Amino acid sequence: EAGVAQSPRYKIIEKRQSVAFWCNPISGHATLYWYQQILGQGPKLLIQFQNNGVVDDSQLPKDRFSAERLKGVDSTLKIQPAKLEDSAVYLCASSSAVEQFFGPGTRLTVL
Amino acid sequence: AQSVTQLDSQVPVFEEAPVELRCNYSSSVSVYLFWYVQYPNQGLQLLLKYLSGSTLVKGINGFEAEFNKSQTSFHLRKPSVHISDTAEYFCAVRDSGGYQKVTFGTGTKLQVIP
Numbered sequence: 001e002a003g004v005a006q007s008p009r010y011k012i013i014e015k016r017q018s019v020a021f022w023c024n025p026i027s028g029h030a031t032l033y034w035y036q037q038i039l040g041q042g043p044k045l046l047i048q049f050q051n052n053g054v055v056d057d058s059q060l061p062k063d064r065f066s067a068e069r070l071k072g073v074d075s076t077l078k079i080q081p082a083k084l085e086d087s088a089v090y091l092c093a094s095s096s097a098v099e100q101f102f103g104p105g106t107r108l109t110v111l
Numbered sequence: 112a113q114s115v116t117q118l119d120s121q122v123p124v125f126e127e128a129p130v131e132l133r134c135n136y137s138s139s140v141s142v143y144l145f146w147y148v149q150y151p152n153q154g155l156q157l158l159l160k161y162l163s164g165s166t167l168v169k170g171i172n173g174f175e176a177e178f179n180k181s182q183t184s185f186h187l188r189k190p191s192v193h194i195s196d197t198a199e200y201f202c203a204v205r206d207s208g209g210y211q212k213v214t215f216g217t218g219t220k221l222q223v224i225p
Contacts, residue, residue: 004154033213042115042201042215043155056212091154098143098162098205100213102154 002026004103006092012109018080021106025074025094031055032069033100034077035091043091049075082110113138115204117216124192125224132187132219134202144185145203145213146176155201161185162207172196197223 005024013019025032030051035043046065048056051072060067064083069075079086087110093100116135124130136142143162147155159170166178176187185202202216 040217042203042217044215045212048212093155099157099160100155102147102156104152104154107152 004092004094004101006090006103006106008106009104010107010109012111013082014111015084016081018078019082019108020076020078021090021092021108023075023077023092023103025092026096026101029094029096029101030072031095032075033093033095034067034075035093037089037091037105039088046077046090079108082108084110086110113142113204113206113214115202115214115216117202117219119219120217121220121222123222123224126194127191129190130188130192130196130221132200132202132221134185134187134216136183136185136202136204138183138204138206141207143205143207144176144178145205146170146174146185146187147201147203147215148172149199149201149218151198158187158200192221192223194223194225196221 007022032049034046037043046060047067049069052069067077089105089107091105092103114137145160146158148158149155158174159168161168161178169175174189199218199220201218203213205213
């Protein structure tokens, strides 16, 4: 069974630029999550999808972050414009029930 | 609202010695509890989970955890650690039922010393 795929693995941008991350969940998993993990901290949920609907986006900075999950399968997370404090690892996870399966993450560095 | 506290940010331990990583949680409802491990430059991997039933849960790589409802704890233990156990460990909690989000602790770095 293929795992959760994410790309790119690494991204370096300058502040005020835009960036997008892609996630392909495990086939058949209805729930998809995006987390932000800042160095030295635990993952923080940004947004949770159930199929292609948003279940929780209470911690998503909506003035600069956006996410979509078209057709209830893969998803993209966008930051526009990026700030220095957005430097972090962005993790995607999917689940069909209780257990979450995580992708390898995208490490974003904002200079 | 729910929260997770991992009091130890770093735990050094000699190889083949036992280790305990502490986790306390707070929630007003029934919860599911998880321990994840994260190796450098990788995503999180589930070690074990408590959903219901026996309070002693066994996971992968020889780890186990005990759910203590009265003390709201879910400490992770291993009787004998290996160099390969060097990683960061995260405790997480989720309210049971519905599409509830998972809240993670700040993590504990386990450093196994040869």
